[in-house]
Amino acid sequence: MRTREYGQFCGLARAAEAVGQRWALLILRDLLVGPRRYSDLAAGLPGIPTNSLATRLKELEQDGLVTREIRSGHDRSVVYTVTPRGAELAPALDALARWGAAGMRTARENEIVTTASLVSALRVAAGDARSADQRRLTYTVTVGDASAAVSMRDGVVQIEPGQASAADLVITAGPRLRDLLAGTLDTDTAVATGAVTLDGDTSLFAPFTAAFDMPYSTALPDHPDADRHPTGTRTDAN
Amino acid sequence: MRTREYGQFCGLARAAEAVGQRWALLILRDLLVGPRRYSDLAAGLPGIPTNSLATRLKELEQDGLVTREIRSGHDRSVVYTVTPRGAELAPALDALARWGAAGMRTARENEIVTTASLVSALRVAAGDARSADQRRLTYTVTVGDASAAVSMRDGVVQIEPGQASAADLVITAGPRLRDLLAGTLDTDTAVATGAVTLDGDTSLFAPFTAAFDMPYSTALPDHPDADRHPTGTRTDAN
DNA sequence: CTGGATCCTCAACGATACTG
């Protein structure tokens, strides 16, 4: 049995063979946000070795999850796009992301938020799209170097990478944004402690948080703050 | 960045760190069927190196997805069980299994069906549980060495490993059972060609297939029978 | 400058043997 195969006629085993390799899930996450060039992917996946990225892309293309297209314009660039079959992975990736986020309390040392991770996190959190505001609202959300443009209209939430052209409210936050999406951190405290900075019509912050839902697991191992981070519990000594 | 970590504060990345290691998904699949001993796991995962199994189990225990319990009875055995947090992975594994099965046409050379894979496949396929029969029906499904007991009652389907004690119908099949669950292969043909053997009240076969749904992807790469199997397309030259 | 390929090192995986 060659590595990568499992020798079982089983859907899960086949899925693991296709996307179980290192970096594969994150590459697909980035490509599900939209088509990306090789260098975009490399930049959005800090730490990935260039040869690993190349091999993963070749395998994903081989498996029919990704297409490689050489933009024959004046800028000879190579663009990777998910195929329809690859796009069918979205529900599975969403479920995995939801599970991972449910156990994700604080950021570890040196952990960053990339544009693709921010966009897909917001998309997953808006998945239920229960209570999007009916008004036409646009936000820019920034966490570190990453930004996402959130727009609501007719109760539908749309999230794109980058900044909104004319945002009604600009939200700048650290990773504590995750607590907000969970509903653990109330708005006033967040703003008061500086965990979140608002620029614009601050009354529009409530409809923002109301549109997203990314709860914590109710079955977290050991003590609640167990993300191997030796900071204070929740006294917010930040 | 230590291997296994991705350096991103992202739910999907955290999930990949926890269950992205080789064999981890299949170990969890087996444990989600029920608690298992070390040797059960080893037997249900042909080809797994014993040290890999040991390491994976230690990691899963460390991450709080699995508990290790030493049965202090007369049979000193070690039993592994999924924790509640580990059980929360079920929706994600189901989504992955569904995706993988959607692209899974024919079995590759030497690919087998294990008890755990059969049980979880049936459980996923019954997930929608749209049209389970109202009668109390019990089946034994056998594929190769693997068997599952399927029981219906009040429109609820239950699937357990092993054979049913008194099955109304015993279904023995090759991997072509997969086509049946997809609805691609109609019952009469299946029985006529010997792809499926029935023992018992054959009229109960229809309610069986009706209770499961595991469709093929509508977006399969290239030609439909592309599972690197050089057989005929669908003339059923079997 | 983009899009990789190459080379080297080392950690992880795989196969088998062996032990409490």
Add this chain to the structure above:
DNA sequence: CAGTATCGTTGAGGATCCAG
């Protein structure tokens, strides 16, 4: 039964180099 120990092989990580 439930692993650990050992060793060979493979793949990942990191840096550099190269072709268009």
